[in-house]
Amino acid sequence: MPQFGKRLSPRQISLSAAAILAVCIWLLAVALGRNWQIALLILTVSFILAYFIFYYFLKKFIDQRLKLIYKFIYDTKAGRKEQFFYNKILPKKTMDEVEREVALWAQKKNLQVERLQVNEKFRKEFLSNLTHELRTPIFTVQGYVHTLLDGAIDDENVNRKFLSNASKGLDRLVHLASDLAQITELESGTNPLVLTNFDLHHLVNDVYEELMLKAREKQISMKFKNDDKEAIMVHADRDKIRQAIVNIVENAIKYGNEGGSITTGFWDLDTDKTYIEISDDGPGIEEQHLERIFERFYRTDKSRSSKIGGTGLGLAIVKHIIEAHHQIINVRSKVDVGSSFGFSLNKQPN
Ligand SMILES: Nc1ncnc2c1ncn2[C@@H]1O[C@H](COP(=O)(O)OP(=O)(O)OP(=O)(O)O)[C@@H](O)[C@H]1O
Ligand SMILES: [Mg+2]
Structure with a gap:
């Protein structure tokens, strides 16, 4: 028993379909009372014709579908290269090869998605850390400056202390800004090493x-x-x-x-x-x-x-x-x- 399933090649499918059709036509011919030589001739001719017709259209159909798949997985741009690929390389590929390539492509895409997810997590964490780090010194400076403006500036007991605290907050902001600038520069590679x-x-x-x-x-x-x-x-x-x-x-x-x-x-x-x-x-x-x-x-x-x-x-x-x-x-x-x-x-x- 041939195994009918997804592993059948286009040639096998065409053969099987042609055989079924030819047998049906032969039975019809016999039923219509043709003699056995003519019935045999009908059987042979219809089998050969059906095989080639099925095979031709099946291939055409599969090739069209494959081209579509390859277009997606390789992002090929229309051009000479693409034409060469479709005319010379694609017809030689077996279905197994195509299946393997699609599986590889899917795996690659999965990795890309995972990497994007990691980057996204990294970006979110970075932003939330940065916000947190900025908030404390900004609020410190804001608090002291407002208190000073609201009258503390004339209070000799606290005015210098409050100014000094505000200045410490600013120092922290400057420190953060310079560290961030360094990290960004190093990560972007805009400032190459001077050896x-x-x-x-x-x-x-x-x-x-x-x-x-x-x-x-x-x-x-x-x-x-x-x-x-x-x-x-x-x-x-x-x-x-x-x-x-x-x-x-x-x-x-x-x-x-x-x-x-x-x-x-x-x-x-x-x-x-x-x-x-x-x-x-x-x-x-x-x-x-x-x-x-x-x-x-x-x-x-x-x-x-x-x-x-x-x-x-x-x-x-x-x-x-x-x-x-x-x-x-x-x-x-x-x-x-x-x-x-x-x-x-x-x-x-x-
Ligand atoms: N020599 C050390 N002894 C003990 N803990 C350390 C030492 N060096 C670093 N650490 C720990 O590692 C952490 C990270 O150090 P890192 O220098 O990256 O940041 P920071 O000193 O907190 O801030 P920044 O250097 O940006 O002002 C520190 O917060 C501290 O907990
Ligand atoms: Mg440190």
Whole structure:
């Protein structure tokens, strides 16, 4: 018994249909009293004719339908290429091939939809985080300015304090705006890396000096793992790497314990890579936060509820900078022991 089902080829369908029709005509011929030779001739001729007619129209019908499907899945524009495809390639494709290609296409579309959904979720989260971050300082500034205008400006006991609070709110807004500008710039790639050779050891020392005042407020000491002043020559974007180091050291100061210390070490990863690690002996980061620490706006519960926490963009910027260099970034941390942030960089080529 031939299997009648979806796997039948157009040729088999035409054969079967022609056979059925030919047998019917033959039976009719016999019933009408034709002799067996004529009936046999009618059977043969009608079978052959029916087969070719069925096959021709069936193919034409299928090809038209397939063209429509291919038009959708390949978004082909009318033109010579399309004509060539329909005339030369499509007729050679088996139904199985077409089925496989359509399944692949569907899979690709599914992935695209999933990616769009993720992006959409990301966009929504970003907007809601941004709104939240903007709201607090704007309302702070608005509140103090209005209170001052309503008369507090003449009250010597509070006017300076209120102005200073309003100014802190503005500083926070400026900080947020500059962080956002950096992230956008890094994500859009509008500001390509400017690669030069420089001494990483020297750069960290510069950052230490820049942040000395902040560190001193908490009696935090900043040092190197090795005492020697050996130059660590790397090939990278100096300004951007400086920004990354500033963000990491600022965090180490901001979240570090009073009287603590920050230590930077350098290691040879392999012949052409250097690894830098900046460690503190601060409160550490709980394991559940570690994998999310580089996300935009992500802060741990502790810094969320305390006043010292920033906007949660600092480490996202660091990650962007290091990834733009096609390098790896890593964090190790243990609660009550400290945190270490490290990344690799290409050495200065010989
Ligand atoms: N050295 C560290 N020790 C302990 N916690 C840290 C340390 N560095 C980062 N964190 C935690 O990771 C979070 C994210 O850091 P990130 O620098 O991205 O944001 P932020 O410091 O809150 O804000 P911003 O840097 O934008 O001012 C911080 O809120 C803090 O909870
Ligand atoms: Mg930070």
